[in-house]
Each structure stands twice: as C-alpha cells, then as structure tokens.
Amino acid sequence: MPIIEITDMTKKFGRHVALDRVSLSIEEGESFAILGPNGAGKTTLVRTLSTLLKPSAGTVKIAGFDAFEEPERIKKEIGVVSHNPFLYDDLKARENMAFYADLYGVGHDRVDVLLKKVGLQERAESLVGEFSRGMKQRLSIARALLHEPKILILDEPGAGLDIQSKRMFYDTIKELNRNGTTVVLTTHYLEEVEELCQKAAVLDRGALRASGTLDEIKGSATTLEDAYIKLTGGAI
Ligand SMILES: Nc1ncnc2c1ncn2[C@@H]1O[C@H](COP(=O)(O)OP(=O)(O)OP(=O)(O)O)[C@@H](O)[C@H]1O
Ligand SMILES: [Mg+2]
Incomplete structure (x- = not known):
C-alpha cells in the first residue's frame, strides 16, 4: 500500500484551478521530487499533504488515513519544512x-x-x-x-542555502531516506533531484505531466533537463 495516495485531487482558489485532477502514489521509503515551473502548483500540492490546505475535490490518504477526515492520525507521521x-x-x-x-x-x-x-x-x-x-x-x-516522522515534506529546502548548508542538508536527507523515512520535496534544482530522489512528478499549470522513476521521466531525452523542458515548455 502506498504511504501517500492522492486521487483525482483538484484545488481551486476562487475560479483559479491550482491543481487539476492530480493522482499520485508514493511508496513508503521513496524519495520523491515534485517539479514544475513557478505557479505550477507544487506548494499547493505539498500544503495539502501537510493538511494545511483542503482540496476542493478528490482525496489524500496518508498511511492509510484520509488526511482531512482523520488529520490527527497523520500529523504525527509527517514533518514539514516550508x-x-x-x-x-x-x-x-x-x-x-x-x-x-x-x-x-x-x-x-x-x-x-x-x-x-x-x-x-x-x-x-x-x-x-x-x-x-x-x-x-x-x-x-x-x-x-x-x-x-515517517514522512518528511520539504518545500524548496535547498533554496538560498550556502554550499556547506546544502551539503549538510543533502547528507541529512540521504541518511534519513536510507533509514526508511519517506521524503517528498519540491525543488527547481534538477541536480538535487538526481542526487536525492528515485522518483519525481512534473506539474505544469496545475496538471500532472509525468511521474515515475527518473529514467521513466527522462524517456528518450538525453538529460532530465531536456525531458523537463519538453514537458513544461509552454510555461512562463
Ligand atoms: N492562497 C492562495 N490564494 C490564491 N491563489 C493561490 C494561493 N496559493 C496559490 N495560489 C495560486 O495557485 C497557483 C499555484 O501556486 P503554487 O504556490 O502552488 O505554485 P508553485 O508551483 O509552488 O510555484 P513556485 O515555484 O513559484 O513556488 C498559482 O497560480 C498561485 O497564484
Ligand atoms: Mg512554491
């Protein structure tokens, strides 16, 4: 059973659709990156995982519990760095x-x-x-x-850190993940993804464009960056 299961999740702010029917599964022990251009919906997604934002439709299950029906059951399972x-x-x-x-x-x-x-x-x-x-x-x-916590959720944890802090942070995340902690992070740094994560999802303007192992996301592209640009090319 996945430790995080998002099914058909939509989040609207007024008439703006920040997430559009996103479905995503994350297995226990994985380190998972959420990628996408500015405004793609990454923070919105991780805030719903942290139970800080309620989806407009769809469900979020964490460790088998509905995140919004039994938030108290899951709060002790998650640690949030925002x-x-x-x-x-x-x-x-x-x-x-x-x-x-x-x-x-x-x-x-x-x-x-x-x-x-x-x-x-x-x-x-x-x-x-x-x-x-x-x-x-x-x-x-x-x-x-x-x-x-069993699950660590981080929103752009590497942003603004100096080289030593980033190294410390990468090593800490890797050690936690090696010891079984599930990691979900958003980032704009693809080298961070390649060093820390086995899987990723790419969002663009609220829609899920791809998810899977880094190789699956790369597909026929030579680098993760080429694949990412192809998946999100229309943005800005
Ligand atoms: N509280 C809010 N009220 C209204 N609109 C919001 C709110 N939070 C987010 N949005 C909108 O939802 C969309 C997605 O925002 P979000 O912060 O999730 O993007 P992001 O992928 O994290 O971007 P960035 O890379 O810039 O951090 C944006 O269009 C944003 O303006
Ligand atoms: Mg953000």
Missing part, C-alpha cells in the same frame, strides 16, 4: 526546539542530538531572530525531525 520556518525569533535555538518537543509530546533528549546534526550546537543559546536564513533553514529541518 518557507515559513515556524520558529520564534525571540526564543533561542534550543528554546525553540524545547518548545516544539513539548508541543509534540516528545522528550528533550533529541533537542541537542538534532542541533548537532544540523551543525547548530554552538549556536544553541543564540536568539533565532539573529540567525541567517540558512541557519533558520537548518533549525527548521531539526524542528521537523523532533517527533521522528
């Missing part, structure tokens, strides 16, 4: 982590382990308001991992 880091600027890094550990009902023992994992152990006592964007991004990843 543009909004969901961090408190006037709390220190460690205090932010402790706050979320309490919220998730998990012990504080993982706080320092995770701060170390994302290379922030020396900044644990700094106010998050003083952090750079990349440091906030690192802390946001650590926060999303506190409750050891």
Whole structure:
C-alpha cells in the first residue's frame, strides 16, 4: 500500500484551478521530487499533504488515513519544512526546539542530538531572530525531525542555502531516506533531484505531466533537463 495516495485531487482558489485532477502514489521509503515551473502548483500540492490546505475535490490518504477526515492520525507521521520556518525569533535555538518537543509530546533528549546534526550546537543559546536564513533553514529541518516522522515534506529546502548548508542538508536527507523515512520535496534544482530522489512528478499549470522513476521521466531525452523542458515548455 502506498504511504501517500492522492486521487483525482483538484484545488481551486476562487475560479483559479491550482491543481487539476492530480493522482499520485508514493511508496513508503521513496524519495520523491515534485517539479514544475513557478505557479505550477507544487506548494499547493505539498500544503495539502501537510493538511494545511483542503482540496476542493478528490482525496489524500496518508498511511492509510484520509488526511482531512482523520488529520490527527497523520500529523504525527509527517514533518514539514516550508518557507515559513515556524520558529520564534525571540526564543533561542534550543528554546525553540524545547518548545516544539513539548508541543509534540516528545522528550528533550533529541533537542541537542538534532542541533548537532544540523551543525547548530554552538549556536544553541543564540536568539533565532539573529540567525541567517540558512541557519533558520537548518533549525527548521531539526524542528521537523523532533517527533521522528515517517514522512518528511520539504518545500524548496535547498533554496538560498550556502554550499556547506546544502551539503549538510543533502547528507541529512540521504541518511534519513536510507533509514526508511519517506521524503517528498519540491525543488527547481534538477541536480538535487538526481542526487536525492528515485522518483519525481512534473506539474505544469496545475496538471500532472509525468511521474515515475527518473529514467521513466527522462524517456528518450538525453538529460532530465531536456525531458523537463519538453514537458513544461509552454510555461512562463
Ligand atoms: N492562497 C492562495 N490564494 C490564491 N491563489 C493561490 C494561493 N496559493 C496559490 N495560489 C495560486 O495557485 C497557483 C499555484 O501556486 P503554487 O504556490 O502552488 O505554485 P508553485 O508551483 O509552488 O510555484 P513556485 O515555484 O513559484 O513556488 C498559482 O497560480 C498561485 O497564484
Ligand atoms: Mg512554491
């Protein structure tokens, strides 16, 4: 059984159709990329997976539960890293982590382990308001991992990160995925997809243009980029 199953999902904002009857299955343990030009519907898709947005039609099942009928059953299964880091600027890094550990009902023992994992152990006592964007991004990843989610959902996690942070982030994702965590990420970087993901879906103006293994998406094209341009060529 797929761990994520989206069936005929449509999302409208007023009269604008952001997602048009999208169906997609993601198996447990896969690392899956959602690709597409600006405005294609990637963030909308991952926000519905995070139960932050309700589809206008269709269903989203996560770990066998309907995401909107039983959201409480699935919230503990997912960790979300989005543009909004969901961090408190006037709390220190460690205090932010402790706050979320309490919220998730998990012990504080993982706080320092995770701060170390994302290379922030020396900044644990700094106010998050003083952090750079990349440091906030690192802390946001650590926060999303506190409750050891089965599924990690990331919206453009590599955007704006320096080379070291990106390496740290790639290594963390790969390690989690190797250990069984299902990863769903959106990105504009195809090298990120080739390094981190086994499968992908390509959206264009709300419609699913392709999905499958990277080789399946490549098809007869020589590179993933050629295939992507062919699938989304009409955009902009
Ligand atoms: N809250 C909202 N209200 C109205 N329209 C929205 C809302 N959120 C998204 N949209 C529209 O839905 C479409 C898809 O937006 P979305 O943010 O999902 O795109 P995206 O693929 O993530 O793009 P990007 O690569 O720029 O992040 C866009 O046309 C956008 O304007
Ligand atoms: Mg987006």
